[in-house]
Amino acid sequence: MKPGRVLIVAGSDSGGGAGIQADLKTVVAFGGFGMTAITALTAQNTLGVSGIVPVPPDFVALQMQCVLDDLGADVIKIGMLPDTAVMGAVAEIITAHSEIPYVLDPVMVASSGASLMNPSARALLLNALVPGAALVTPNIPEAEALTGLTIRDPGGMKKAAETLLEVGAHAVLIKGGHLDGQLLTDVLLTREACFAFESERIISRATHGTGCTLSSGIATALAGGYTLVEAVSLARRFVRGAIMAASPLGGGVAGPMAHE
Numbered sequence: 001m002k003p004g005r006v007l008i009v010a011g012s013d014s015g016g017g018a019g020i021q022a023d024l025k026t027v028v029a030f031g032g033f034g035m036t037a038i039t040a041l042t043a044q045n046t047l048g049v050s051g052i053v054p055v056p057p058d059f060v061a062l063q064m065q066c067v068l069d070d071l072g073a074d075v076i077k078i079g080m081l082p083d084t085a086v087m088g089a090v091a092e093i094i095t096a097h098s099e100i101p102y103v104l105d106p107v108m109v110a111s112s113g114a115s116l117m118n119p120s121a122r123a124l125l126l127n128a129l130v131p132g133a134a135l136v137t138p139n140i141p142e143a144e145a146l147t148g149l150t151i152r153d154p155g156g157m158k159k160a161a162e163t164l165l166e167v168g169a170h171a172v173l174i175k176g177g178h179l180d181g182q183l184l185t186d187v188l189l190t191r192e193a194c195f196a197f198e199s200e201r202i203i204s205r206a207t208h209g210t211g212c213t214l215s216s217g218i219a220t221a222l223a224g225g226y227t228l229v230e231a232v233s234l235a236r237r238f239v240r241g242a243i244m245a246a247s248p249l250g251g252g253v254a255g256p257m258a259h260e
């Protein structure tokens, strides 16, 4: 893979399972060059989130600007945006650099139940960042929150993806892991076609941060010149392999790249 440059705009997970830490490990594993604009600090471990400190919006913007003015980026990956102020600052820079494709992982609530985004920021996410995204990667609860739809099956996932395309996203990948069943389906909808990626559910407690890992893998593969379908396929395979190879640390839910 061509070593593409990826600017990651996301929150820090002190436990190393999700957020910036998962993103950078993934970019490196894909052979890319990772740069970061940190949007929030979280104090967390495998048991949950104990505290969140948002980074001042101007400083988030400054990190992005410094990177883009000098090193440049082939793809930007956006993860945790804690509030409307940070989101607005990120949206402004993204709009000023409309030539750089971005992958938007609309992080809202951690699987441990902690809120990672102020719910008042949902409308801004939908209006300012979903339009223009090369890819949006919600899980089922995030897709429901963004569209107001209730999703029960892959047909419902496709409808929600259509809604996000209508808002202006170029492509949408809805991840089906929150639906019941042994067979998992992720639905990728572009302006041209709809793809269903199916795989067997893996029973594991190394699944914290899999969304961050998947979206960073996709972003790095896109930066490396792969097509969207290839990038999704490579990143899914990577996440599955990482979950299966992980030796979970801590007493709760660890990240897929956890090793003692």
Ligand code: PLP
Residues within 6 Å of the ligand: 010, 011, 012, 013, 018, 019, 020, 042, 079, 080, 107, 109, 110, 111, 112, 116, 207, 208, 209, 210, 211, 212
């Ligand atoms: N913490 C940070 C900083 C994140 O960016 C994310 C990303 O989704 C999470 C936690 C959530 O991880 P999970 O929901 O997989 O536990």
